[in-house]
Amino acid sequence: MSDAPALTRAAPPVAVGQPLIRLRGVTKVYGTGEVALLALKGIDLTIAAGEFVAIMGPSGSGKSTAMNILGCLDTPTAGQYLFLGAHVESLSRDRLARLRRRYLGFVFQGFNLLARTSAQENVELPLVYRGEGAAARHAAAAKALRSVGLGGWEHHTPAELSGGQQQRVAIARAIVTEPAVLLADEPTGNLDTRRSQEIMDLLRGLNTDHGITVLMVTHEPDMAAYARRLVHFIDGRIDSDVLNPHPVEPGLPAGQAR
Amino acid sequence: MLLNSLWLALRSIRRNLLRSFLTILGIVIGVSAVITMVTLGKGATQAVQTQIAGLGSNLLMVRTGQRQGHGGGAGAPAFKEADAAAILAELGGVAAAAPEGRTNVTVVGNGRNWATNVTGSTNAWFTTGNWKLASGRTFEAEDQSVGGAVCIVGETVRREIFGGAVGAGGLGAQLRIKQFSCEVIGVLASKGQAAMGNDQDDVVLVPLHTLQRRVTGTQSVATLLVSMQEGTDSTRLKASLTQLLRERRKLTAGDDDNFNVLDTQQLAETLSGTTQVMTTLLGAVAAVSLLVGGIGIMNIMLVSVTERTREIGLRLAIGALEREVLLQFLIEAVVLAALGGIVGIVIATGASIALASVMGVPYLFDPTINLLSFLFSAGIGVLFGYFPARRAARMDPIEALRHE
Ligand SMILES: Nc1ncnc2c1ncn2[C@@H]1O[C@H](COP(=O)(O)OP(=O)(O)O)[C@@H](O)[C@H]1O
Numbered sequence: 001m002s003d004a005p006a007l008t009r010a011a012p013p014v015a016v017g018q019p020l021i022r023l024r025g026v027t028k029v030y031g032t033g034e035v036a037l038l039a040l041k042g043i044d045l046t047i048a049a050g051e052f053v054a055i056m057g058p059s060g061s062g063k064s065t066a067m068n069i070l071g072c073l074d075t076p077t078a079g080q081y082l083f084l085g086a087h088v089e090s091l092s093r094d095r096l097a098r099l100r101r102r103y104l105g106f107v108f109q110g111f112n113l114l115a116r117t118s119a120q121e122n123v124e125l126p127l128v129y130r131g132e133g134a135a136a137r138h139a140a141a142a143k144a145l146r147s148v149g150l151g152g153w154e155h156h157t158p159a160e161l162s163g164g165q166q167q168r169v170a171i172a173r174a175i176v177t178e179p180a181v182l183l184a185d186e187p188t189g190n191l192d193t194r195r196s197q198e199i200m201d202l203l204r205g206l207n208t209d210h211g212i213t214v215l216m217v218t219h220e221p222d223m224a225a226y227a228r229r230l231v232h233f234i235d236g237r238i239d240s241d242v243l244n245p246h247p248v249e250p251g252l253p254a255g256q257a258r
Numbered sequence: 259m260l261l262n263s264l265w266l267a268l269r270s271i272r273r274n275l276l277r278s279f280l281t282i283l284g285i286v287i288g289v290s291a292v293i294t295m296v297t298l299g300k301g302a303t304q305a306v307q308t309q310i311a312g313l314g315s316n317l318l319m320v321r322t323g324q325r326q327g328h329g330g331g332a333g334a335p336a337f338k339e340a341d342a343a344a345i346l347a348e349l350g351g352v353a354a355a356a357p358e359g360r361t362n363v364t365v366v367g368n369g370r371n372w373a374t375n376v377t378g379s380t381n382a383w384f385t386t387g388n389w390k391l392a393s394g395r396t397f398e399a400e401d402q403s404v405g406g407a408v409c410i411v412g413e414t415v416r417r418e419i420f421g422g423a424v425g426a427g428g429l430g431a432q433l434r435i436k437q438f439s440c441e442v443i444g445v446l447a448s449k450g451q452a453a454m455g456n457d458q459d460d461v462v463l464v465p466l467h468t469l470q471r472r473v474t475g476t477q478s479v480a481t482l483l484v485s486m487q488e489g490t491d492s493t494r495l496k497a498s499l500t501q502l503l504r505e506r507r508k509l510t511a512g513d514d515d516n517f518n519v520l521d522t523q524q525l526a527e528t529l530s531g532t533t534q535v536m537t538t539l540l541g542a543v544a545a546v547s548l549l550v551g552g553i554g555i556m557n558i559m560l561v562s563v564t565e566r567t568r569e570i571g572l573r574l575a576i577g578a579l580e581r582e583v584l585l586q587f588l589i590e591a592v593v594l595a596a597l598g599g600i601v602g603i604v605i606a607t608g609a610s611i612a613l614a615s616v617m618g619v620p621y622l623f624d625p626t627i628n629l630l631s632f633l634f635s636a637g638i639g640v641l642f643g644y645f646p647a648r649r650a651a652r653m654d655p656i657e658a659l660r661h662e
């Protein structure tokens with residue numbers, strides 16, 4: 001691996017413990033006038049580099065809305081969002097895109113892989129937008145696929161992969177850029193328990209072994225149990241924000257940690 | 259960024275092979291149909307014009323029968339040789355008047371057969387038909403009066419029977435027409451390209467009496483060819499010609515004409531008018547196929563718009579800039595449209611050349627119609643390929659990602 005071409009445009013490393021994300025009084029309103037809907041009613045949240053945070057809460061409580069703002073896919077209606085000290089809420093679309101491609105990786109509930117496209121090419125995609133050369137792209141994608149346990153599956157298309165494998169390709173795509181933060185909105189929502197646990201093991205490994213900050217939305221307590229910090233949303237507000245004293249340990253099935 | 263977008267566009271084309279193929283197909287069908295139709299139409303128009311120009315522009319053709327194309331004059335009495343002489347002698351403004359008879363015969367010479375048209379007439383036929391000799395001589399007075407065994411061949415007959423030098427081979431040789439043999443005393447100068455399967459050079463000319471006595475065995479004359487002097491008023495000549503023939507054919511005031519006079523000038527205008535209408539019509543039909551091709555492209559693009567919108571959402575989410583996505587889809591649309599247009603032009607050119615030779619019309623390359631149909635189809639491709647993508651690229655990434 002050492003002689004493979006290195007990524008030329010990877011994100012500058014962020015030291016563990018350094019404040020990474022700070023939300024202050026963030027609100028989000030969907031629509032205007034009579035149909036206006038207040039999805040976030042004032043969120044304050046600080047996340048340091050290296051954390052593993054699970055965001056929980058009932059359906060419609062604003063988890064996805066908060067994730068989209070955290071992932072710079074959407075901007076708050078009011079309030080402040082500081083990412084590494086920079087004010088995200090005032091950035092243009094292009095600046096947001098550059099921030100995403102530099103620091104963030106996304107995993108979606110629906111995998112969102114390009115159809116009829118090999119795993120290898122799917123994983124290479126973010127590097128194309130970073131302007132990486134073909135050789136570096138190739139090496140980085142192969143490495144990312146190996147790190148999610150899909151070495152040898154490079155040339156399979158999504159249709160030829162199981163749901164769990166597809167989600168692992170999506171994770172490889174999210175981490176191939178060596179992001180500072182990995183955001184996952186219900187990454188196990190479409191998977192059975194066994195596959196879900198494999199995905200969670202992967203996320204935990206990325207967090208502990210690679211120092212990637214992981215933000216994950218889930219409504220399954222078994223999955224949230226892998227995180228070291230649990231944030232509960234209710235009705236557009238943070239209801240509780242607690243540390244998980246006993247995250248699931250490697251090798252132990254979920255549910256036995258408590 | 260351009261290179262990246264080009265690479266991504268080509269990837270996307272390869273990845274969506276069926277969609278790309280159908281898009282190209284839609285454009286190919288539209289472009290090739292329009293170009294082929296219009297090219298053939300223009301070729302046909304030109305063929306008709308060439309053929310009519312070959313007839314001579316100051317010609318009146320008189321045939322038996324009431325109207326043109328009305329049973330070929332069956333029942334109506336034929337003309338006589340003397341009618342032609344009378345026309346020349348009695349009417350002013352006539353340059354030449356030739357009686358003409360025709361029959362289809364297989365001629366034999368040089369060990370070969372050739373089915374052709376044997377025409378009997380006088381030397382006036384050269385004037386009325388705008389014919390020149392490539393070599394040899396015209397008929398002597400004696401050939402004409404006694405029906406001598408001489409003939410003058412058109413270039414096609416000469417080539418098929420005798421071969422040899424263009425315009426000269428076969429001169430002096432014998433040609434058998436039914437029961438008798440004639441000496442080839444001349445070769446007609448070619449009128450050029452055969453038009454619409456009607457080859458004017460496919461003819462053997464013999465003296466009128468030779469045709470009457472040795473081939474058909476009748477005295478009748480089917481057609482009178484009258485060529486006018488320069489500056490003659492064709493309407494007035496037609497009127498006096500009609501009057502003369504009515505007298506000679508002993509028609510009384512109440513009888514209808516049992517012959518008809520055709521003015522080639524008029525014929526030329528009518529015919530080229532008709533082929534132009536036909537070209538326009540063909541063009542319109544073909545334009546419909548261009549439109550149908552366009553609708554096909556639109557359908558394909560709209561069917562895939564959900565997938566494309568989600569894909570664009572994903573690209574934006576993982577950090578693509580709006581303009582990068584737009585450039586990629588623009589390049590994709592342009593590449594597909596251009597490819598379809600080029601293939602369409604190539605197919606149209608091949609089909610036009612092949613069909614033109616089958617139909618016996620000239621192939622005329624028309625840059626305007628090639629360019630126009632190319633631009634139109636490319637426009638459709640870009641319109642339906644690029645604009646849905648543009649809409650998606652302007653959405654919020656998360657909205658595009660969730661598009662249903
Ligand atoms: N794009 C949108 N437009 C309008 N309302 C929305 C939109 N997205 C979410 N909402 C509304 O905002 C509220 C919070 O939604 P969401 O953040 O998706 O909740 P969760 O992910 O916790 O289920 C819900 O009432 C939802 O209907």
Ligand SMILES: [Mg+2]
Binds near residue numbers: 063064065
């Ligand atoms: Mg949600």
